[in-house]
Amino acid sequence: xxxxxxxxxxxxxxxxxxxxxxxxxxxxxxxxxxxxxxxxxxxxxxxxxxxxxxxxxxxxxxxxxxxxxxxxxxxxxxxxxxxxxxxxxxxxxxxxxxxxxxxxxxxxxxxxxxxxxxxxxxxxxxxxxxxxxxxxxxxxxxxxxxxxxxxxxxxxxxxxxxxxxxxxxxxxxxxxxxxxxxxxxxx
Amino acid sequence: xxxxxxxxxxxxxxxxxxxxxxxxxxxxxxxxxxxxxxxxxxxxxxxxxxxxxxxxxxxxxxxxxxxxxxxxxxxxxxxxxxxxxxxxxxxxxxxxxxxxxxxxxxxxxxxxxxxxxxxxxxxxxxxxxxxxxxxxxxxxxxxxxxxxxxxxxxxxxxxxxxxxxxxxxxxxxxxxxxxxxxxxxxxxxxxxxxxxxxxxxxxxxxxxxxxxxxxxxxxxxxxxxxxxxxxxxxxxxxxxxxxxxxxxxxxxxxxxxxxxxxxxxxxxxxxxxxxxxxxxxxxxxxxxxxxxxxxxxxxxxxxxxxxxxxxxxxxxxxxxxxxxxxxxxxxxxxxxxxxxxxxxxxxxxxxxxxxxxxxxxxxxxxxxxxxxxxxxxxxxxxxxxxxxxxxxxxxxxxxxxxxxxxxxxxxxxxxxxxxxxxxxxxxxxxxxxxxxxxxxxxxxxxxxxxxxxxxxxxxxxxxxxxxxxxxxxxxxxxxxxxxxxxxxxxxxxxxxxxxxxxxxxxxxxxxxxxxxxxxxxxxxxxxxxxxxxxxxxxxxxxxxxxxxxxxxxxxxxxxxxxxxxxxxxxxxxxxxxxxxxxxxxxxxxxxxxxxxxxxxxxxxxxxxxxxxxxxxxxxxxxxxx
Numbered sequence: 112x113x114x115x116x117x118x119x120x121x122x123x124x125x126x127x128x129x130x131x132x133x134x135x136x137x138x139x140x141x142x143x144x145x146x147x148x149x150x151x152x153x154x155x156x157x158x159x160x161x162x163x164x165x166x167x168x169x170x171x172x173x174x175x176x177x178x179x180x181x182x183x184x185x186x187x188x189x190x191x192x193x194x195x196x197x198x199x200x201x202x203x204x205x206x207x208x209x210x211x212x213x214x215x216x217x218x219x220x221x222x223x224x225x226x227x228x229x230x231x232x233x234x235x236x237x238x239x240x241x242x243x244x245x246x247x248x249x250x251x252x253x254x255x256x257x258x259x260x261x262x263x264x265x266x267x268x269x270x271x272x273x274x275x276x277x278x279x280x281x282x283x284x285x286x287x288x289x290x291x292x293x294x295x296x297x298x
Numbered sequence: 299x300x301x302x303x304x305x306x307x308x309x310x311x312x313x314x315x316x317x318x319x320x321x322x323x324x325x326x327x328x329x330x331x332x333x334x335x336x337x338x339x340x341x342x343x344x345x346x347x348x349x350x351x352x353x354x355x356x357x358x359x360x361x362x363x364x365x366x367x368x369x370x371x372x373x374x375x376x377x378x379x380x381x382x383x384x385x386x387x388x389x390x391x392x393x394x395x396x397x398x399x400x401x402x403x404x405x406x407x408x409x410x411x412x413x414x415x416x417x418x419x420x421x422x423x424x425x426x427x428x429x430x431x432x433x434x435x436x437x438x439x440x441x442x443x444x445x446x447x448x449x450x451x452x453x454x455x456x457x458x459x460x461x462x463x464x465x466x467x468x469x470x471x472x473x474x475x476x477x478x479x480x481x482x483x484x485x486x487x488x489x490x491x492x493x494x495x496x497x498x499x500x501x502x503x504x505x506x507x508x509x510x511x512x513x514x515x516x517x518x519x520x521x522x523x524x525x526x527x528x529x530x531x532x533x534x535x536x537x538x539x540x541x542x543x544x545x546x547x548x549x550x551x552x553x554x555x556x557x558x559x560x561x562x563x564x565x566x567x568x569x570x571x572x573x574x575x576x577x578x579x580x581x582x583x584x585x586x587x588x589x590x591x592x593x594x595x596x597x598x599x600x601x602x603x604x605x606x607x608x609x610x611x612x613x614x615x616x617x618x619x620x621x622x623x624x625x626x627x628x629x630x631x632x633x634x635x636x637x638x639x640x641x642x643x644x645x646x647x648x649x650x651x652x653x654x655x656x657x658x659x660x661x662x663x664x665x666x667x668x669x670x671x672x673x674x675x676x677x678x679x680x681x682x683x684x685x686x687x688x689x690x691x692x693x694x695x696x697x698x699x700x701x702x703x704x705x706x707x708x709x710x711x712x713x714x715x716x717x718x719x720x721x722x723x724x725x726x727x728x729x730x731x732x733x734x735x736x737x738x739x740x741x742x743x744x745x746x747x748x749x750x751x752x753x754x755x756x757x758x759x760x761x762x763x764x765x766x767x768x769x770x771x772x773x774x775x776x777x778x779x780x781x782x783x784x785x786x787x788x789x790x791x792x793x794x795x796x797x798x799x800x801x802x803x804x805x806x807x808x809x810x811x812x813x814x815x816x817x818x819x820x821x822x823x824x825x826x827x828x829x830x831x832x833x834x835x836x837x838x839x840x841x842x843x844x845x846x847x848x849x850x851x852x853x854x855x856x857x858x859x860x861x862x863x864x865x866x867x868x869x870x871x872x873x874x875x876x877x878x879x880x881x882x883x884x885x886x887x888x889x890x891x892x893x894x895x896x897x898x899x900x901x902x903x904x905x906x907x908x909x910x911x912x913x914x915x916x917x918x919x920x921x922x923x
Binding site for chain 2: 148149150151152153154155157158188189192193194195196210211212213214215216217224248249250251252253254255256257259266268273
């Protein structure tokens with residue numbers, strides 16, 4: 112089922128605004144479907160796509176594969192290899208506990224447990240209402256602030272076990288006015 | 299600004315811009331202007347240093363002092379423990395832990411009235427004396443900043459300041475007065491070795507790549523700093539992007555490449571942004587592109603993002619990732635110098651290595667050789683973190699001892715604890731015990747004691763850290779990051795992790811220790827790439843120096859440092875318990891019984907060792923053993 116016209120978006124998503132945005136990005140790359148080096152921009156495109164869609168579902172993977180004129184397996188193989196890419200959606204509030212060495216020796220594992228308990232979810236999971244997701248990451252490079260927790264773009268430093276509840280408070284309160292706090296934090 | 303086409307034009311710009319920095323360098327005191335520098339490294343930015351800059355800007359504008367007082371963001375000052383940091387020139391006054399709202403106090407007292415704000419000056423903890431200038435601070439006294447020469451001095455987003463600091467003059471000298479062969483000879487003579495970990499002679503690497511005939515060759519900057527707890531490369535890229543770019547162009551000229559790539563972690567958005575700014579400025583000024591400085595040599599650089607895979611720090615894996623593939627390593631030879639990106643000769647150099655290159659051509663190979671030890675020349679940047687009092691970025695000449703780094707610069711161990719070990723080299727390195735505190739650090743001495751230089755992460759551990767648990771922590775990391783291509787690394791490390799988990803959870807036996815040792819040695823011998831070959835190092839080095847801790851775990855089911863939760867026992871001291879019921883109300887599993895005003899007891903069979911009871915007890919009646 113090779114689609115010879117790599118410009119045709121797949122699966123009836125032609126006018127979907129997110130796909131339009133992704134296509135606009137891919138257009139700027141001017142991919143030559145025969146160029147043996149064309150995959151060199153694939154990882155950058157996947158970064159873009161994940162930023163647009165929040166994650167990389169199969170429809171997006173297939174779309175990207177067609178635009179690059181490469182098998183879907185190549186795209187999915189790259190996605191599964193790199194930690195940064197996810198095929199499942201994350202929460203609106205993304206909590207990351209740094210488990211880099213500097214944070215770890217300063218008690219980051221107990222901070223993570225504290226967040227797991229406060230949110231009622233395990234690391235790597237999303238809360239049932241889709242509002243929170245909890246993950247660990249390796250070193251944000253702010254080791255002077257260890258242990259570090261990032262919530263969306265905001266960095267919380269020198270976090271102690273037992274403080275999770277307090278830190279999460281304002282994100283829980285915001286539940287009614289969905290996401291407003293998040294946008295504010297990014298500014 | 300027009301393109302610079304001759305070295306004379308470059309020198310004219312240098313003369314024009316050097317005064318930008320003279321106040322900061324103390325070479326020329328101008329009464330007219332005051333300069334406020336605010337650290338814009340990741341740590342300080344996380345603590346809202348950008349708002350400090352904004353507040354200063356508003357104050358300057360409100361007082362109509364626009365021409366007289368300059369405020370600028372700069373790269374990392376290195377003293378992350380005390381961030382955010384603000385420096386005021388002239389005087390090199392060093393303010394620590396500045397909050398956005400402190401800007402007005404600094405402005406009104408220092409800028410308007412010329413009086414230092416004592417409250418925000420650095421206080422030496424042992425003597426309680428305030429440091430009037432940055433030069434008085436012990437953290438900086440022992441350091442020698444070569445790779446970090448411009449970090450915290452220039453605004454990384456302004457090429458004018460880099461030019462004012464002598465930037466691109468090395469490139470000009472190389473392109474217009476040296477042959478590629480002379481460049482390689484100079485590099486070899488300098489003795490600069492790769493700062494990414496393995497320590498291969500940079501000049502030799504360039505020489506190999508230059509010998510292979512090919513129309514296309516590539517220079518790759520390895521900025522995939524994956525070692526958790528290391529942030530040297532990030533700070534260089536954020537604080538002095540142009541020095542890395544200049545180093546890459548020189549490397550390109552030496553080997554005959556016209557295209558360079560910077561492969562950088564996606565986790566470093568600020569570094570990516572600063573590099574992008576620097577690249578476009580360098581193109582505008584003609585340091586990148588066609589016919590650089592009228593020399594006839596052309597070179598350009600592109601940025602490529604990684605996507606979170608530790609193994610991509612290995613050069614063959616990195617090259618695969620650059621090609622849009624899974625970042626799996628391949629066996630060497632062929633080395634990238636012969637067959638790298640797209641099968642063409644390629645040089646892969648680390649960020650810190652490249653940042654050293656321009657200085658070598660500015661000050662000469664002999665000067666560089668004069669620093670360091672017999673086998674390891676120059677300086678090394680370490681990211682000092684963990685249980686040390688002064689967490690931060692430290693650059694010292696090779697041959698400096700651990701004791702000097704930890705005690706003289708790092709201020710000793712935090713919270714009055716005792717030093718136990720220093721971990722260098724990240725997941726590939728080892729733990730260095732107290733006995734080697736006075737070993738001069740260089741590539742050879744570190745590998746002789748079972749660790750390695752690595753990229754420069756240095757995590758300090760105290761008597762409150764369990765070495766078995768630390769080994770398990772690193773193994774967990776390598777198991778997660780193993781790409782799965784070869785069996786020893788994929789399965790062997792997983793087995794080691796299982797054994798270590800058993801030991802830390804009280805299920806370990808003495809036979810396990812024998813097996814652990816054998817497995818570790820096999821994995822070192824038989825893995826495909828550097829990741830697998832070095833993954834057992836944290837286990838081997840801790841077994842070598844801290845066997846007593848392993849034995850306590852397996853024989854006595856005891857964790858001497860009191861870290862491994864499953865081996866802990868919580869006990870209520872009857873003489874201190876007043877029966878307030880706070881502990882039993884807090885216990886998540888109902889393991890504590892006792893009524894009001896009666897001594898409580900913990901049921902060991904139910905206890906999950908979470909420590910909540912101990913935190914809740916206000917009378918110190920609960921202890922952990």
